[in-house]
Amino acid sequence: MLELLQSLKISLLHTGFAKLGKEWDYDNVISPFVRLFYVTKGTAKLYHNQTTFNLKEGYMYLIPSYVYNRYKCEDYHEQYYISFFEEIRTGLSLFNLRSVKYEVPIQNEDAALFKRLTTLYPKRKIINNDPKAYVHQPQELLAFNKKHAQNSTQRYLETQGILTVLLSRFIENEAPNTTNATTTSRIPDVLFYIAEHLTAPLEIKDLANKYHVSTDHFSRIFLKEFGMRPNLYIQTKRIERAQLLLCTTAYSLEEIAHKVGIENFSYFSRTFKKITGTTPGKYRKNQHLSP
Known part of the structure; x- marks a missing residue:
């Protein structure tokens, strides 16, 4: 576990300070990156993971990647914000390894860190307050990060x-969704195995054989432990990987389908639309619109 945590990679996208009013009212926001808010004044509402959060002064808020969320400000509030990609070596997210809190009180040094980041990157602010426009030319931003790491090692390390x-403030020292110790011990590394083999055929019967249980029993265990059937989980993770590749690479749509383990492009397109509500081509086009 420690080795996996040590492989955590974080890539900054945006940071800035915003003064927001009633126009901050958006629904159906799903993004392939993490967002952090620090509210300095006023109130607003945020919904994700079946929970409504009343944003208030002096608190930080976390929105993981690939979760449905919505926003609403009935009056006025001010916030520092950060968005970034995070990934573990296997292609998993940190959120697959540890439970998280979504609301934590700000600490004095944390407030200074938000301000410091906006000072380091004054041109990373969001021009369009619509959260759906947050992914603004990520390929260019990530390329800048790489160049920046080479040209300014000190600032890169500070970032x-x-x-x-800031991310550590939300992380708890326990695995997520651990509802049954016996169940967990039966398939301890299945998520890692799936993540490392997304490009290969993944049959449920083969996964069940790996853990020496029947296919039906494996599916029941998986559903109880992770909240969805294994086939749906594999589909979802492949499409999440595809979303990331669409945002951050210049691979063709067909190449991306192959890189996430789906050889039939028509099936890839249908599955992508079923999970995201749009086609791969439209998704990529929308992510590259200037805000």
Whole structure:
């Protein structure tokens, strides 16, 4: 587990300070990156993971990647914000390894870290307050990060330190969704195995054989432990990987389908639309619109 945590990679996208009013009212927001808010004044509402959060002064808020969320401000509020990609070596998210809190009180040094990041990157602010426009030319931003790491090692390391500290405030020292110790011990590394083999054929019967149980029993265990059937989980993870590749690479749609383990492009397109509500081509086009 420690080795996996040590492989955590964080890539900054945006950071800035915003003054927001009643126009901050958006629904059906799903993004392939993580967002952090620090509210300095006023109130607003945020909904995700079946929970409504009343944003208030002096608190930080976390929105993981690939979760449905919505926003609403009935009056006025001010916030510092950060968006970034995070990934573990296997292609998993940190949120697959640890439970998280979504609301935590700000600490004095944390407030300074938000302000410091906006000072380091004054041109990373969001021009369009619509959260759906947050992914603005991520390929260019990630290319800038790479160039920046080569040209300014000190600032690159400081950025990584700031993001790691702020993210750490939300992480708890326990695995997520651990509802049954016996069940967990039966399939302890199945998520890692799936993540590392997304590009290969993944049959449920083969996964069941790996853990020496019947296919039906494996599916029941998986559903109880992770909240969905294994086939749907595999589909979802492949499409999440495809979303990331569509945002951050220049691979063709067909190449991306192959890279996430789906050889039939028509099936890839249908599955992508079923899960995201849009086609791969439209998804990529929307992510590259200037805000």
